[in-house]
Amino acid sequence: MASAVRAGSRLRRAAEGRELEALPQGLRDELRAALASEGSLVPFSLLRSLHAALRDAGSPLRLHELLEGSEIHLPEVPVPPRNPELVARLERIKARLANEEYRRMTRDVTGRETNGSLAEFGRQVRSVQAVVITIFNFLLTVVAAFACTYLGIQCVFAETAARVLSAVIVASVVGLAELYVMVRTLEGNRGKL
Template sequence: MASAVEAGGRLRRAVEGGELAGVPAGLRAELEEALASEGALVPFSLLRRLHTALREAESPLHLHELLEGSEIHLPAVPVPPRNPELVARLERIKARLANEEYRRMTRNITGQETHGTLAEFGRQVRSVKAVVITIFNFIVTVVATFACTYLGSQYLFVETAARVLSAVIVASVVGLAELYVMVRTIEGDLGKL
């Protein structure tokens, strides 16, 4: 914690030039001694007494004017030496955490190829299941589009042939759009392999 000020040029000039004539001689002597010391450190207690003396003498000088160019002296904080037992313990903990991280990253990696195992069979079943669901979804979408268009076109067309033709056209457009989306999805999935 700061307890002194490194005197600036303004305070030095005031002490050496005699501007502090209204200040008691003992206080002036202490200031001169503080300025002559190593680093020109002036303690806060001495500055408080100087401030009080300047007020009592009704001096035109103010303490903040005298402290222009001065800096607060912050003493260096001594760093205690590290405990060797603590350092060794921290190193063991770091090594253990690094090993756990390595094991977590490599836990599902094996050096053996898995051909003909149940895992491979499960992947194939999931793949077939995804294809069956996609085809079923395509068929349901096209049939539902045909049915909705056929029933909705009865308000526009009286003849059955016109209704069927409009339903086939709309179902074809929706089917082509669905095929386009499926192809793009499959391309994306194959691109990731």
């Protein structure tokens, strides 16, 4: 905590000159001794006495005018020596926390390196498998629609060209309907891909 002021040029001039002649001789000598000391430190108690003496003497000088350019002296706080047991304990705790943080950061690195690639491979296989099944289902549906129409319309049309044409039309309509259903399903699953 501050207990002194490092005197500025204004306070020095006042102490050396005739501005403080109205003050008691003992107070002036004490102020000069403080200004002559190392660092020109003037204690707060002396400043309080100076302020009271200026007020009692009816001097036109004010303390804040005398302290212009002065700085509050903040003494350095002595740092107590650290307990070696405490320092060693703190170092052990820091090392343990650093190891835990390192393990947490690298926990998934080794596991995902082998399992991650296998998991990714499995995911890709399932995706390809779903696409192959969808294409197989589409082709099977179109071929089945064509065959059913070709064989089922045999009673109505005796000519082969008419039966093939009607089977192609029905297979195309079934194929377009199947494509429509696939596209709608893919749009619905787009967020899951």
